[in-house]
Amino acid sequence: xxxxxxxxxxxxxxxxxxxxxxxxxxxxxxxxxxxxxxxxxxxxxxxxxxxxxxxxxxxxxxxxxxxxxxxxxxxxxxxxxxxxxxxxxxxxxxxxxxxxxxxxxxxxxxxxxxxxxxxxxxxxxxxxxxxxxxxxxxxxxxxxxxxxxxxxxxxxxxxxxxxxxxxxxxxxxxxxxxxxxxxxxxxxxxxxxxxxxxxxxxxxxxxxxxxxxxxxxxxxxxxxxxxxxxxxxxxxxxxxxxxxxxxxxxxxxxxxxxxxxxxxxxxxxxxxxxxxxxxxxxxxxxxxxxxxxxxxxxxxxxxxxxxxxxxxxxxxxxxxxxxxxxxxxxxxxxxxxxxxxxxxxxxxxxxxxxxxxxxxxxxxxxxxxxxxxxxxxxxxx
Numbered sequence: 450x451x452x453x454x455x456x457x458x459x460x461x462x463x464x465x466x467x468x469x470x471x472x473x474x475x476x477x478x479x480x481x482x483x484x485x486x487x488x489x490x491x492x493x494x495x496x497x498x499x500x501x502x503x504x505x506x507x508x509x510x511x512x513x514x515x516x517x518x519x520x521x522x523x524x525x526x527x528x529x530x531x532x533x534x535x536x537x538x539x540x541x542x543x544x545x546x547x548x549x550x551x552x553x554x555x556x557x558x559x560x561x562x563x564x565x566x567x568x569x570x571x572x573x574x575x576x577x578x579x580x581x582x583x584x585x586x587x588x589x590x591x592x593x594x595x596x597x598x599x600x601x602x603x604x605x606x607x608x609x610x611x612x613x614x615x616x617x618x619x620x621x622x623x624x625x626x627x628x629x630x631x632x633x634x635x636x637x638x639x640x641x642x643x644x645x646x647x648x649x650x651x652x653x654x655x656x657x658x659x660x661x662x663x664x665x666x667x668x669x670x671x672x673x674x675x676x677x678x679x680x681x682x683x684x685x686x687x688x689x690x691x692x693x694x695x696x697x698x699x700x701x702x703x704x705x706x707x708x709x710x711x712x713x714x715x716x717x718x719x720x721x722x723x724x725x726x727x728x729x730x731x732x733x734x735x736x737x738x739x740x741x742x743x744x745x746x747x748x749x750x751x752x753x754x755x756x757x758x759x760x761x762x763x764x765x766x767x768x769x770x771x772x773x774x775x776x777x778x779x780x781x782x783x784x785x786x787x788x789x790x791x792x793x794x795x796x797x798x799x800x801x802x803x804x805x806x807x808x809x810x811x812x813x814x815x816x817x818x819x820x821x822x823x824x825x826x827x828x829x830x
Contacts, residue, residue: 474757714739
């Protein structure tokens with residue numbers, strides 16, 4: 450299988466997961482593996498040392514993974530180190546034992562913290578340099594989360610009026626009872642908002658006045674550090690991080706492979722703009738849907754999901770694939786040759802006669818590999 454995967458790297462992308470309320474996945478199994486253990490231990494110890502030096506307190510990510518202690522807001526600073534360390538360790542295992550080079554892939558893409566890992570893996574920054582500002586400011590991010598609520602805002606049919614949603618968030622924020630803002634564009638009919646105090650309730654109550662599209666708002670019961678929102682402004686986190694990153698080593702090379710940024714939904718990193726992009730990454734919403742369309746439009750055939758228990762990007766692709774399959778079930782679509790459908794989004798002449806988002810039809814044909822599962826399934830001496 451490793452040979453087959455190596456042959457497909459030219460059309461493969463690596464998708465790095467971000468922070469979640471659970472961040473261990475199968476890391477303990479990788480750490481206990483008779484062959485993988487030394488590599489995984491090395492990355493966890495390196496991240497532990499960086500976090501401990503920055504936080505001025507002991508950090509032992511090896512012990513944490515072994516004991517299975519999951520995340521809380523208090524562990525958010527070391528969670529950053531844990532996630533990035535495990536993502537880099539998985540890539541190293543792929544290289545060491547299967548000869549599969551991340552650099553030979555078509556691109557990397559990361560949701561939230563995953564974009565940082567993609568930049569490190571792509572040679573833009575060293576892990577010790579990029580972790581320090583993130584870990585330094587993580588306690589303030591976690592502190593902001595203590596009175597916040599995440600809301601999943603969606604419609605059951607038409608696309609959302611994003612301008613109306615932004616206008617509503619600004620209106621509620623202007624009432625001076627707490628800030629609320631979009632943190633992620635998940636799909637044309639779904640966004641995530643994060644709000645302080647009762648602002649998510651206010652959003653639900655006022656939505657009919659601001660948009661004609663009927664909205665459903667569901668609260669997430671967990672607490673989420675409000676990355677990718679203007680809530681970070683309250684503790685000057687964006688400006689403080691930008692000052693720290695200005696003197697951070699590295700950042701003067703194009704990532705290899707290219708990184709598809711969720712700040713813009715495009716491959717915008719060059720040899721000098723990584724600090725600017727990361728400043729925007731802090732307080733601007735994640736454009737997940739734009740990135741998924743870009744992946745499909747450029748012909749990605751394999752998506753390798755990196756990190757502990759990746760869920761958001763695989764789940765988004767599954768929903769899209771299921772919707773497309775259901776939409777065309779029983780029609781002539783199901784009898785078209787798969788090879789034709791795989792290429793439909795990349796043929797220039799078709800873009801002139803078919804809807805602009807035709808590349809989305811390729812979603813059911815993308816192969817998804819959960820890297821930690823794949824590594825643990827491979828036969829090794």
